[in-house]
Amino acid sequence: MKADLNLLFFIFITVKVTLPLEYCSTDCHCDWNIHSVSCFGAEVMPVFHSSTQEVWLVGSKLSSIPQNAFANLNNISHIYISDDDTLRYLEKHSFHNLSRVTHIQLTGMKILSYIDQEAFKDLPNLRYLGITNTGLTSFPGLQYIQSSQEDFILEIVENAFIQVIPANSFSGISKNALTIMLNSNGVKEIQRYAFNGSRLEEVYLHRNVDLEQIDEFAFYGVIHGPTHLDLSETKVSSLPSRGMETIEKLQAKNTWALKALPPLRAFFHLQSAELTFPSHCCGLKLLKRWRGHSEAVICNLTRIALGKRQESSSALSKGHPGHKHLKDSFGRPTAGTTNHNHYSSGPIYPSEQSEIEGLFYVDLPTEDLSEGFDFDVMSKGFLRVLVWVVSLLAISANLLVMFILLTSRQKLSVTRFLMGHLAFADLCMGIYLLFIAIC
Numbered sequence: 001m002k003a004d005l006n007l008l009f010f011i012f013i014t015v016k017v018t019l020p021l022e023y024c025s026t027d028c029h030c031d032w033n034i035h036s037v038s039c040f041g042a043e044v045m046p047v048f049h050s051s052t053q054e055v056w057l058v059g060s061k062l063s064s065i066p067q068n069a070f071a072n073l074n075n076i077s078h079i080y081i082s083d084d085d086t087l088r089y090l091e092k093h094s095f096h097n098l099s100r101v102t103h104i105q106l107t108g109m110k111i112l113s114y115i116d117q118e119a120f121k122d123l124p125n126l127r128y129l130g131i132t133n134t135g136l137t138s139f140p141g142l143q144y145i146q147s148s149q150e151d152f153i154l155e156i157v158e159n160a161f162i163q164v165i166p167a168n169s170f171s172g173i174s175k176n177a178l179t180i181m182l183n184s185n186g187v188k189e190i191q192r193y194a195f196n197g198s199r200l201e202e203v204y205l206h207r208n209v210d211l212e213q214i215d216e217f218a219f220y221g222v223i224h225g226p227t228h229l230d231l232s233e234t235k236v237s238s239l240p241s242r243g244m245e246t247i248e249k250l251q252a253k254n255t256w257a258l259k260a261l262p263p264l265r266a267f268f269h270l271q272s273a274e275l276t277f278p279s280h281c282c283g284l285k286l287l288k289r290w291r292g293h294s295e296a297v298i299c300n301l302t303r304i305a306l307g308k309r310q311e312s313s314s315a316l317s318k319g320h321p322g323h324k325h326l327k328d329s330f331g332r333p334t335a336g337t338t339n340h341n342h343y344s345s346g347p348i349y350p351s352e353q354s355e356i357e358g359l360f361y362v363d364l365p366t367e368d369l370s371e372g373f374d375f376d377v378m379s380k381g382f383l384r385v386l387v388w389v390v391s392l393l394a395i396s397a398n399l400l401v402m403f404i405l406l407t408s409r410q411k412l413s414v415t416r417f418l419m420g421h422l423a424f425a426d427l428c429m430g431i432y433l434l435f436i437a438i439c
């Protein structure tokens, strides 16, 4: 049965070949059903038949991807190049004017160190670009891609020598939202305006174990987003306070250097956070309470201001919820608003979205707490109760002592004066403990 099929297949192939419709390079395997060509160990760029839709180049020994290498392939949609130990650079227009390409992946190129600014150019349907495990030393210029696809995914991971993400790295890639995976690179610094001019969805920066600095203005100039930011297992010690307002999910697990978070008002839409230090969550829980309080008042005002225009989602404006600049007044400075610090004063006005979802939970990395980094004694139930008891005792007993000392009619001796001092100091201690315990 199988043999028959093979025979049929053979005849089919022979017929095809004798018709010379479909040509397949040596070293390559062609599957004409899906118009896929896989080549192994090619030393020069193979010639592909013009109907090819999918190209796999595995273990080839090219030194560069020449200009317009795929230009005669009108229907090409997927290009995968992997494990090429001799590929050094991508020339100008290596991937140029390929109107149907949706996926390009380059992976496992130890000595690939240069990508021309215009190597990826005019790829209007590109949805995925992966550059993985290469020897690149600088962030590739991708601004000529100009994709118009929704939900573009850019995956630049495991490039140990990329140390800096410079300004405008992501502008021009796509008109629409981008998901950016930059995990496991050697990134040390994200410079100001790095994300300028892009629409961001999710930004993954985890496992950049040398990443120490994110410029205060790194997210300045983004058109929208990000909504999800992952900084787990990095060395960042601070987050920019600008650009955090659209974040709904923040991850910073095992980010031990991140001791302080920006002012809570910077996290306007935050709904969930995974953090290293539970004390941060304390602050975020306060934020929730704060929001919960303002929601009842403010959202009502927002509703009134909006009337039936439910679609205007981010409705808020400085001090005057009924103000006419309702739509764009949060986030970037726009023509209608005078300054971009307007969220730094006055109460917070939640958007309708946060009102509807109303949820705000904080996931504590509880399993990590036991490993010598136990910064938060209070999170353990028993100790917490104990602290409550101790602080309440301290407060009441010391108040009593002070009350007696102050109201008794005896003369104020040195001993009694010192006792008063002690009681006062201890009272302060008790109050302090109580504050900690409340969080």
Ligand SMILES: *[C@@H]1O[C@H](CO)[C@@H](O)[C@H](O)[C@H]1NC(C)=O
Pocket (backbone or CB within 6 Å): 050, 051, 052, 074, 075
């Ligand atoms: C490209 O695909 C279309 C159908 O999607 C087909 O009609 C056309 O012949 C293909 N072009 C080539 C060069 O094979």
Ligand SMILES: *[C@@H]1O[C@H](CO)[C@@H](O)[C@H](O)[C@H]1NC(C)=O
Pocket (backbone or CB within 6 Å): 097, 099
């Ligand atoms: C891009 O490709 C199309 C055909 O797909 C062609 O007509 C056009 O001239 C090319 N443009 C450039 C700038 O090469």
Ligand SMILES: *[C@@H]1O[C@H](CO)[C@@H](O)[C@H](O)[C@H]1NC(C)=O
Pocket (backbone or CB within 6 Å): 167, 168, 171, 193, 196, 197, 221
């Ligand atoms: C930010 O991007 C815009 C275009 O998207 C550009 O005009 C502007 O010069 C960029 N700003 C900086 C500081 O690079």
Ligand SMILES: *[C@@H]1O[C@H](CO)[C@@H](O)[C@H](O)[C@H]1NC(C)=O
Pocket (backbone or CB within 6 Å): 296, 297, 300
């Ligand atoms: C919200 O507004 C409605 C009328 O539009 C009013 O009946 C309601 O009591 C208000 N709620 C709060 C919490 O102010």
